[in-house]
Amino acid sequence: MQPATLYSPDVEDIAPDEEQTIVGLMEVLSDIMQTTSVDYGHAVRAVHAKSHGILEAELDIFPDLPTELSQGLFASPGRHSAILRISTNPGDILADSISVPRGLALKVLDVKGERLSGAEGRTQDLVFVNGPTFSAPDARTFLKSLKLLAKTTDRAEWAKKALSAVLRGTETGLEAVGGESATLKTLGGAPNVHPLGETYYTQTAFRYGAHIAKLSLAPVSETLTRHTGQIVKTRNRPDALRDEVAVAAQAGPLEWELRAQLCRDPVAMPVEDPMVPWDEEKSPYIPVARLRADPQTGWSAARARIVDETLRFSVWTGLEAHRPLGSVNRARRATYVMSSAFRAHFNGCPIHEPQHVTLP
Numbered sequence: 001m002q003p004a005t006l007y008s009p010d011v012e013d014i015a016p017d018e019e020q021t022i023v024g025l026m027e028v029l030s031d032i033m034q035t036t037s038v039d040y041g042h043a044v045r046a047v048h049a050k051s052h053g054i055l056e057a058e059l060d061i062f063p064d065l066p067t068e069l070s071q072g073l074f075a076s077p078g079r080h081s082a083i084l085r086i087s088t089n090p091g092d093i094l095a096d097s098i099s100v101p102r103g104l105a106l107k108v109l110d111v112k113g114e115r116l117s118g119a120e121g122r123t124q125d126l127v128f129v130n131g132p133t134f135s136a137p138d139a140r141t142f143l144k145s146l147k148l149l150a151k152t153t154d155r156a157e158w159a160k161k162a163l164s165a166v167l168r169g170t171e172t173g174l175e176a177v178g179g180e181s182a183t184l185k186t187l188g189g190a191p192n193v194h195p196l197g198e199t200y201y202t203q204t205a206f207r208y209g210a211h212i213a214k215l216s217l218a219p220v221s222e223t224l225t226r227h228t229g230q231i232v233k234t235r236n237r238p239d240a241l242r243d244e245v246a247v248a249a250q251a252g253p254l255e256w257e258l259r260a261q262l263c264r265d266p267v268a269m270p271v272e273d274p275m276v277p278w279d280e281e282k283s284p285y286i287p288v289a290r291l292r293a294d295p296q297t298g299w300s301a302a303r304a305r306i307v308d309e310t311l312r313f314s315v316w317t318g319l320e321a322h323r324p325l326g327s328v329n330r331a332r333r334a335t336y337v338m339s340s341a342f343r344a345h346f347n348g349c350p351i352h353e354p355q356h357v358t359l360p
């Protein structure tokens, strides 16, 4: 196996019009939020608005990791409290019959080390979705598809159901001929799978101390893997995913492995383009920590009031040793701040980085 690529600031390549793209992204996201907040009388996240699982957990960082993996947060073995939020990606609260990608956001508490500039508190956020690659090569292209998605936000829900059904059909058709469209999945054609059986990926690259890596969170306990590939029945069950996650979380315990895939070739494993999968034969995902959630309430309105309303999960909340890299990640810095500031202001509910987990 090739040695892990060394991180240096020049692994990033900033497009001359990137600032303009970010302004464009802020405009679209702010449009989405203005519309949905008036609709609900309440502000929700510009994307990943609906939560389906809210869990407290413990992250155990493995001892005796090889030096290239013993970096940043993972250089100090031990236990951290953590909070998980499982979501789906639209910017409004839809019935679960609309089949869309799943997200999982993890907030690791009481983390030591130099912080990214502007990162409050002592937490490290890690943000994942259930696919290994992003739907666009860069922020500029992402802005184009977001404009398309924005047109469907706050249209009558039936229209989205129809769109989703059409896209699901199209996606199945594409798979039958051997293709798969990330764009279609983003817009509502993903299989309606159980969120707890899925493997989640950061999709984008991060600094990993002296190196560069993508991360994944894979289900390992039988209480999770039994749901892998399970299609959730959503007929007449608008909140089917919350119910399913709650049943599994109450039975528990749930255990995932946090894994790191080191960049070992900056050309074949690019930092700037998250549409390019990094070859797992050349660099496999290797376990660096274990996440465990003991039996508990999987989702409740009271938990959502705390985690949906008073928290933000952003890749820019964390350590310099895990600096988000590449165009898409750079574009997330101001947009996550904007979305969460809008929520805080509209709802009159300030957002803080927590020091303890106290979920009801």
Ligand code: HEM
Pocket: 025, 029, 044, 045, 046, 047, 048, 085, 086, 087, 102, 103, 104, 105, 127, 128, 129, 134, 139, 142, 201, 202, 203, 204, 311, 312, 313, 328, 329, 331, 332, 335, 336, 339, 340, 343
């Ligand atoms: C330019 C690209 C992106 C933009 C503009 C963007 C924007 C946003 C915004 C505005 C939020 C809501 C923030 C809040 O109000 O707290 C959010 C949440 C989220 N994003 Fe992104 N995002 C981008 C890329 C990605 C990527 C590559 C992933 C893949 C892991 C991702 C996964 C998520 C997830 C899972 C959440 C929900 C976090 C939570 O539970 O609070 N996003 N994104």
